[in-house]
Amino acid sequence: MTVHQASFRYAGPGELAVALQDARHYTLALFEALAAAGYDAAARVPRLSTVNPPLWELGHVAWFAEWFVLRGALDSRPGAASGHSLLARGDDWFDSGTVAHGARWTLDLPPPGAVKTYCHEVLDRILDRLKHEPDDDAALYPYRLALAHEDMHGEAFLYTLQTLQSRGAPAPAHMLVPMHPAAGAPAGEIAFAGGSYVRGGDQSTGFVFDNEKSAAVVKVAPFALDAGPVSTGAFLDFVHDGGYERSQYWTDAGRAWLMTQERSAPRYWAREGDDWHTVRFGRPVALDLAEPVRHVNLYEAQAWCAWAGRRLPTEDEWEFAAASGQPGFAWGQVWEWTASPFLPFAGFEADRYRDYSAPWFGTRQTLRGASFATPARLRSPHFRNFFTPERDDIFAGFRSCAL
Structure with missing residues (x-):
């Protein structure tokens, strides 16, 4: 498979459906690894400028996809999306443009089970909508954007795992975290x-x-x-x-x-x-x-x-x-x-x-x-x-x- 074929940038509806499910599965697995280490509540997460409370980050990833795909936003500014979030206060909780980083530790977020249910509901609705989209760059733009955003947050979850586990938290399952890059650095x-x-x-x-x-x-x-x-x-x-x-x-x-x-x-x-x-x-x-x-x-x-x-x-x-x-x-x-x-x-x-x-x-x-x-x-x-x-x-x- 060439880089062009593998890239999300050119993925059609079928490829996007598979990739979106893969990304969400990985996001949830990483959240579970953090929850198993005791970081499922903001109160247990140190206030560091380089991390987010994992529960907030999980909700933000789903909210972002809902905002741009399901609610058809053509802009990230407040009020640019149609309708309301599937969560009554989703916009108040998970909009990174309006919720300051430090405030993410003080929000009265739903429990983890409710946030995970929200993640599943958003993805199910996105996949249903994607079935009817043409293989067209303009139509697929929000899906590709949501996928790239979630993939970037997946790597950020790993930064968080590394940061918090260096403080003594239990390590996650080995399958989630490659301990080493695949090969040495080429010489010359x-x-x-x-x-x-x-x-x-x-x-x-x-x-x-x-x-x-x-x-x-x-x-x-x-x-x-x-x-x-x-x-x-x-x-x-x-x-x-x-x-x-x-x-x-x-x-x-x-x-x-x-x-x-x-x-x-x-x-x-x-x-x-x-x-x-x-x-x-x-x-x-x-x-x-x-x-x-x-x-x-x-x-x-x-x-x-x-x-x-x-x-x-x-x-x-x-x-x-x-x-x-x-x-x-x-x-x-x-x-x-x-x-x-x-x-x-x-x-x-x-x-x-x-x-x-x-x-x-x-x-x-x-x-x-x-x-x-x-x-x-x-x-x-x-x-x-x-x-x-x-x-x-x-x-x-x-x-x-x-x-």
């Missing part, structure tokens, strides 16, 4: 002669995120970058060389972040004598030196590059390499920090989900690729992920470029 470097490419790909058909628009021909100068993400072993060399104590390798923002931490290695790493281990979903695991390093933030990636005499690639360089079809270019094990701040492309206009991109331009950094936890249908060389520079709870690493 690939040289690209540069040239032009269509940034954002062909946007004449299929689904396109608003931050990928508008497609444009972009020129890229010659460059050389790693065939795969920087390995754990290569990052460990930086740690052993005192990289976290040597301020010359850190940007001003990186030094400011480091001053707020007690950090001499990446998050979740711990040393016992000469041996190192990390914590994966509540379980200590010996460092695998061949796999891509993960749970490093932008500042750590920049510091490693300065130490190694390298740099991060721009997102144009990354997409050029990924779109080139070069067989040696491996991606998809960890999200990869780039040197590019998250900014709109020329011609940007917010799509129906107005809060997806526009509020975050200029305050986030762009990551490219995908992680081991990203569903295959969501992966694309054109996808732009974005987080604040200090985020190290996400499944992120990086690759480097020659100066």
Whole structure:
């Protein structure tokens, strides 16, 4: 199966029906894993800026699909949808645009059983409606949007599992959580002669995120970058060389972040004598030196590059390499920090989900690729992920470029 065929962006009604059911099954399974660990009520979840109360997140995923598919919203602003939510206070509880992050711990939400019933009812009605939709991009747009949104929240549920279980909660079933990426990081470097490419790909058909628009021909100068993400072993060399104590390798923002931490290695790493281990979903695991390093933030990636005499690639360089079809270019094990701040492309206009991109331009950094936890249908060389520079709870690493 080709990437084009597997992608949710081109999925027809039948493929979407299967994918929506798969996504909902996975979302509910992850919620059950969190509930089994004691996080089924907001009162039991620490108030962290990087997580949501799992019960709120579960309801939000179903509400989002109801808003755009069943209620036909052409906008994410309050009042843009027709009718009422299947839950009497659904709009008051689960609209992320109006319910501030901190307020999600204080809502009088329905019990978990009622929220799960809501999830099933929304999905059943969506599947019934989908049976009558034509295989047409405009008609299928809200279904594809709802699927992508749920897949992204599925990965966010895994971030939450990792974050909370590092605090001592029981680990979930192994089947839910791959402990390692599939393979080690390829060694070596690939040289690209540069040239032009269509940034954002062909946007004449299929689904396109608003931050990928508008497609444009972009020129890229010659460059050389790693065939795969920087390995754990290569990052460990930086740690052993005192990289976290040597301020010359850190940007001003990186030094400011480091001053707020007690950090001499990446998050979740711990040393016992000469041996190192990390914590994966509540379980200590010996460092695998061949796999891509993960749970490093932008500042750590920049510091490693300065130490190694390298740099991060721009997102144009990354997409050029990924779109080139070069067989040696491996991606998809960890999200990869780039040197590019998250900014709109020329011609940007917010799509129906107005809060997806526009509020975050200029305050986030762009990551490219995908992680081991990203569903295959969501992966694309054109996808732009974005987080604040200090985020190290996400499944992120990086690759480097020659100066």
